[in-house]
Amino acid sequence: MNTYKSHVEKSECPIAHALDVIGDRWTLIIIREMMFMGKHEFGEFLEAPEKISTNILADRLKKLSSLGIIDFIEHPQNKTKKLYYLTDIGVGLIDVMVEVILWVDKYLSTAPSPIIENIKNHTPEFIEKTKKNIQSWNEKNL
Amino acid sequence: MNTYKSHVEKSECPIAHALDVIGDRWTLIIIREMMFMGKHEFGEFLEAPEKISTNILADRLKKLSSLGIIDFIEHPQNKTKKLYYLTDIGVGLIDVMVEVILWVDKYLSTAPSPIIENIKNHTPEFIEKTKKNIQSWNEKNL
DNA sequence: CAGGATCCGTTTCGATACTG
């Protein structure tokens, strides 16, 4: 046994600051739904296969807002609704999310799917396309 | 309001399969300590600044083992100790971890640090160096 | 009727004391 000298010095690894976002199942699910599924409404998030419950969803939406990762506006046609959307900080998480997808595919590989093939072979294009989708929604609605 | 047609079809986004690993604060901390700090022992993980408690640590080490992300051997000098190490699947998470680091730096920016500058400007080299460190430990000890 | 707050039974977490 022989511990190598780490090339990263103590407390210089800032992953800690992301633990509240990345290290939480529900925030990740919400971000996934917004980022890749184009969802914006409370009721849409409830439809995610993980069956998030309403109190948890409300809590995490608040948390993500206070962290500056998402924000919301009033629904233009329905005063009782809000439209949640990713801020630039939130959109910035796409690189993390894509790496997660690639990792799952590479090592935990579930059934092969054409969309994963596409993401794998055209990663930058996929990221750009996703960002464009998000931004075009923002331009129309904000 | 105008929901764009998502380019990712329902249930084709496999992030779900990573939620147990990525969506858990403590597993992420353990992986960080192994990956970047070169830690291998139970007692070393306890020294992380997040102050993981012993039962949670034991639980997560078990969980990570059962997921195939880490494995362990008996300590060569001390029968009561185990040496935990990242498997190939675990090492494969480095791209995710690095993206998290870059995201934190870009958007949540804490104090600027030289090591982050280094990671930012030489990302592939940093990844390679980290992998090499891990692999050289593995070669010596497994 | 939709968002989301509240209440409550159950599960999980985590700090600490403890064991080998």
Next chain:
DNA sequence: CAGTATCGAAACGGATCCTG
């Protein structure tokens, strides 16, 4: 010193209620 047992605290799921 690695790992377990215990037990109070917190999170969760689900139903229900409230408000606009």
